[in-house]
Amino acid sequence: MRWNLPADHLPEAWFNVAPHLPEPLQPPLHPATRQPVGPDDLAPLFPMALIGQEVSTDPWVDIPGEVLDVLRLWRPTPLVRAERLEQALGTPARIYYKDESVSPAGSHKPNTAVPQAFYNKQEGITRLATETGAGQWGSALSFASALYGLECKVYMVRASYDQKPYRRLLMEVWGGEVVPSPIDDPTHPGSLGAAISDAVRDAAGRDDSHYSLGSVLNHVLLHQTVIGLEAREQLTLAGEERPDIVIGSCGGGSNLGGIALPFVPDERVELLAVEPSSCPTLTAGHFDYDFGDVAGMTPLLPMYTLGHDFVPPSIHAGGLRYHGDSPIISSLVHSKRMQAVAYPQGKVFDAAVQFARTQGTVPAPETSHAIRAVIDTALAAKETGEEKVILFNYSGHGLLDLSAYDAYLRGQLDQF
Amino acid sequence: MRWNLPADHLPEAWFNVAPHLPEPLQPPLHPATRQPVGPDDLAPLFPMALIGQEVSTDPWVDIPGEVLDVLRLWRPTPLVRAERLEQALGTPARIYYKDESVSPAGSHKPNTAVPQAFYNKQEGITRLATETGAGQWGSALSFASALYGLECKVYMVRASYDQKPYRRLLMEVWGGEVVPSPIDDPTHPGSLGAAISDAVRDAAGRDDSHYSLGSVLNHVLLHQTVIGLEAREQLTLAGEERPDIVIGSCGGGSNLGGIALPFVPDERVELLAVEPSSCPTLTAGHFDYDFGDVAGMTPLLPMYTLGHDFVPPSIHAGGLRYHGDSPIISSLVHSKRMQAVAYPQGKVFDAAVQFARTQGTVPAPETSHAIRAVIDTALAAKETGEEKVILFNYSGHGLLDLSAYDAYLRGQLDQF
Numbered sequence: 001m002r003w004n005l006p007a008d009h010l011p012e013a014w015f016n017v018a019p020h021l022p023e024p025l026q027p028p029l030h031p032a033t034r035q036p037v038g039p040d041d042l043a044p045l046f047p048m049a050l051i052g053q054e055v056s057t058d059p060w061v062d063i064p065g066e067v068l069d070v071l072r073l074w075r076p077t078p079l080v081r082a083e084r085l086e087q088a089l090g091t092p093a094r095i096y097y098k099d100e101s102v103s104p105a106g107s108h109k110p111n112t113a114v115p116q117a118f119y120n121k122q123e124g125i126t127r128l129a130t131e132t133g134a135g136q137w138g139s140a141l142s143f144a145s146a147l148y149g150l151e152c153k154v155y156m157v158r159a160s161y162d163q164k165p166y167r168r169l170l171m172e173v174w175g176g177e178v179v180p181s182p183i184d185d186p187t188h189p190g191s192l193g194a195a196i197s198d199a200v201r202d203a204a205g206r207d208d209s210h211y212s213l214g215s216v217l218n219h220v221l222l223h224q225t226v227i228g229l230e231a232r233e234q235l236t237l238a239g240e241e242r243p244d245i246v247i248g249s250c251g252g253g254s255n256l257g258g259i260a261l262p263f264v265p266d267e268r269v270e271l272l273a274v275e276p277s278s279c280p281t282l283t284a285g286h287f288d289y290d291f292g293d294v295a296g297m298t299p300l301l302p303m304y305t306l307g308h309d310f311v312p313p314s315i316h317a318g319g320l321r322y323h324g325d326s327p328i329i330s331s332l333v334h335s336k337r338m339q340a341v342a343y344p345q346g347k348v349f350d351a352a353v354q355f356a357r358t359q360g361t362v363p364a365p366e367t368s369h370a371i372r373a374v375i376d377t378a379l380a381a382k383e384t385g386e387e388k389v390i391l392f393n394y395s396g397h398g399l400l401d402l403s404a405y406d407a408y409l410r411g412q413l414d415q416f
Numbered sequence: 417m418r419w420n421l422p423a424d425h426l427p428e429a430w431f432n433v434a435p436h437l438p439e440p441l442q443p444p445l446h447p448a449t450r451q452p453v454g455p456d457d458l459a460p461l462f463p464m465a466l467i468g469q470e471v472s473t474d475p476w477v478d479i480p481g482e483v484l485d486v487l488r489l490w491r492p493t494p495l496v497r498a499e500r501l502e503q504a505l506g507t508p509a510r511i512y513y514k515d516e517s518v519s520p521a522g523s524h525k526p527n528t529a530v531p532q533a534f535y536n537k538q539e540g541i542t543r544l545a546t547e548t549g550a551g552q553w554g555s556a557l558s559f560a561s562a563l564y565g566l567e568c569k570v571y572m573v574r575a576s577y578d579q580k581p582y583r584r585l586l587m588e589v590w591g592g593e594v595v596p597s598p599i600d601d602p603t604h605p606g607s608l609g610a611a612i613s614d615a616v617r618d619a620a621g622r623d624d625s626h627y628s629l630g631s632v633l634n635h636v637l638l639h640q641t642v643i644g645l646e647a648r649e650q651l652t653l654a655g656e657e658r659p660d661i662v663i664g665s666c667g668g669g670s671n672l673g674g675i676a677l678p679f680v681p682d683e684r685v686e687l688l689a690v691e692p693s694s695c696p697t698l699t700a701g702h703f704d705y706d707f708g709d710v711a712g713m714t715p716l717l718p719m720y721t722l723g724h725d726f727v728p729p730s731i732h733a734g735g736l737r738y739h740g741d742s743p744i745i746s747s748l749v750h751s752k753r754m755q756a757v758a759y760p761q762g763k764v765f766d767a768a769v770q771f772a773r774t775q776g777t778v779p780a781p782e783t784s785h786a787i788r789a790v791i792d793t794a795l796a797a798k799e800t801g802e803e804k805v806i807l808f809n810y811s812g813h814g815l816l817d818l819s820a821y822d823a824y825l826r827g828q829l830d831q832f
Contacts, residue, residue: 001423001488002423002488002489002490003423004420004421004422004423005420006420007417007418007419007420072417072418073418073496073500073775073776074418074776080489084489084563102518104775104776104777104778106815143776146772146773146776147500147773147774147776165818165819165822166582166815166816166818166819169818169819169821169822169825170778170815170818172821172822172825173769173772173773173778173818173821173825174772174773175773353589356562356589356590357562357563357589357590357591358563359489359520360489360490360520360559360562360563361520362520362586362589399522399582399586399815399816400582400815402581402582402585402586402589403581403582403585405585405588405589406581406585406588409585409588409589
């Protein structure tokens with residue numbers, strides 16, 4: 001069963017969680033002075049509208065009409081009840097998911113790529129530079145850039161560039177220019193942190209260009225809150241008062257934040273972050289100031305981190321291979337408003353294939369982390385007999401990740 | 417702008433065009449006797465329910481509740497107005513499309529895979545055999561078989577098996593068993609007609625197995641009419657009285673039939689089939705009885721054909737590489753109720769990339785044939801100033817066909 005909203009029910013403002021956080025957000029610091037960074041420090045990289053959103057404490061931020069017009073290409077996204085999965089598990093829990101895989105780029109990422117491209121264009125910028133790991137973010141920004149007539153340069157982690165040609169091709173169909181990173185060492189497999197350094201260096205050096213980040217920052221999570229706002233309205237249509245638990249996979253934190261943040265003020269709703277055991281930022285990292293990138297070019301961010309020089313193993317969920325975490329998500333975990341759990345890759349793909357064979361769609365490896373936790377939560381509810389209402393973010397499809405499924409089906413997947 | 421229908425607005429009966437055809441359908445003939453085939457001739461391959469639908473003249477055929485339950489996983493599909501494409505073309509035409517790419521398999525094919533799997537299961541069959549070209553149909557039947565707990569064996573045209581590993585992997589995720597065809601000649605690149613022979617031979621030789629076909633036959637087009645039925649209701653929501661023209665790409669005819677057949681009785685609505693210049697069945701074939709497969713194992717079908725031994729060049733729109741055509745579509749073209757046009761591959765991909773960079777989503781090469789004709793129709797309306805209402809079937813996405821886009825972007829695509 002699916003609940004659609006009419007196109008005119010798209011939220012017209014983003015939900016700002018800042019006033020609702022149990023612990024106030026600490027500011028990013030300049031690495032040299034360790035003083036809070038100001039707008040002027042960020043202006044070479046971001047348009048003023050986004051810098052303003054980054055520090056806003058307004059409870060709601062209006063979505064520009066020109067952004068809504070583009071979001072309506074695929075939003076509102078469906079809310080789906082996973083009845084066939086429930087039946088297969090024999091659980092009394094009711095499992096709902098928000099299907100963000102229906103966007104042109106196949107994930108939630110365009111929710112922020114579109115406003116980022118819009119605000120940059122509004123400020124006269126004609127070119128964006130960014131990094132991408134597995135390619136989800138790079139394809140979203142290439143898509144958004146095509147719609148606003150901007151150039152888009154994507155620094156893609158070299159290992160993914162070589163192994164995932166389809167993601168690169170998708171960016172190129174939308175006119176994006178994709179190069180492998182690190183650009184100065186063709187023998188290095190690359191990392192997200194190193195690709196961020198490449199993209200920041202590019203944007204900082206050109207007047208026509210800005211930098212664009214697909215997760216972590218406050219304005220990115222802000223843009224993603226359309227997911228949770230729509231889900232709340234759709235759950236009401238489905239006859240549910242509220243979810244008992246909201247679950248999302250967590251790399252930088254944007255898909256999780258998108259679905260979970262609107263529920264933060266309602267303390268009856270549990271929130272759960274799911275991360276890979278091989279990159280256990282929230283479950284095994286420490287809460288401290290750290291750089292967002294390998295080269296130490298970004299401001300210091302207050303977050304759970306494994307250290308900015310941490311290089312995670314090359315699991316298939318490339319989008320979750322980040323040493324740090326969104327300051328907002330980190331704050332929620334630090335204050336215990338949100339819980340976190342980590343799963344190894346083998347168990348994640350067990351869940352992914354079970355989902356594909358019951359509900360029919362093939363989830364992204366990143367998304368499958370959330371599905372693993374959903375299944376375990378639903379099985380726990382079976383033990384207790386609780387009619388738990390579970391909401392999770394189906395953040396993307398796995399159609400360009402089928403080589404990972406191939407490895408799984410042939411028993412060649414690293415289990416860690 | 418998109419128009420969604422609530423899940424309870426799924427059509428509860430299929431539309432049977434048979435009573436509305438200007439020329440009555442001629443029956444399939446037994447190749448040895450040239451007499452009409454009877455149910456007993458077909459029983460080794462198909463369940464009786466489908467054999468009955470094949471010859472039904474009832475105006476409506478009820479959709480079983482168990483089938484509706486599965487179709488609701490993704491249906492009703494959205495009707496979308498392609499406003500950004502309209503603006504880019506500067507046309508007064510209003511362009512609407514039915515987005516069939518949102519199904520789990522990424523195309524319209526599951527609309528018939530699901531009822532075919534259901535009726536076979538109902539008759540006690542535990543295993544289905546089929547052929548697939550590019551893999552759209554094979555993945556749809558693997559998906560449907562997974563949901564009903566059937567085994568699924570797919571004979572995949574060897575050239576595609578070797579060149580399109582992602583499609584094969586998708587079938588395997590759903591539990592399908594995929595082998596390259598022809599099975600008896602590992603050096604042959606294969607063809608759809610030869611793969612049909614392999615699959616028919618398999619199914620005819622086993623009591624537990626039936627054969628399943630993804631296009632051409634009357635019951636397949638019947639199942640696809642949910643597309644046009646939903647579209648008609650959604651166009652009314654969009655404030656349109658009716659489409660002036662309905663456009664679909666045409667290989668075997670199922671996606672075109674799905675969107676067009678419900679409009680056959682309204683003679684004010686033009687119908688247009690779009691096929692590849694390199695496999696010009698409707699525009700350059702002759703209307704005659706011919707075999708559905710290369711080996712001559714199927715009944716003789718009354719259709720436009722290029723000859724059952726015709727081997728089309730290996731264009732990227734593998735789903736349109738069929739020597740014949742649906743008898744229903746052939747009858748409509750023969751009676752001039754439907755028009756047909758052919759386009760070369762280069763012009764098709766021009767249209768595909770224009771669509772991707774305006775509307776955002778990347779269409780399948782097959783679907784892009786329809787888009788080429790839509791754009792040309794909209795440009796002609798610009799010349800005359802006509803506010804033409806165009807409806808077309810967005811039959812599938814191109815995410816597993818990105819290597820074709822790669823060839824196009826690098827100037828290496830065969831233009832014919």
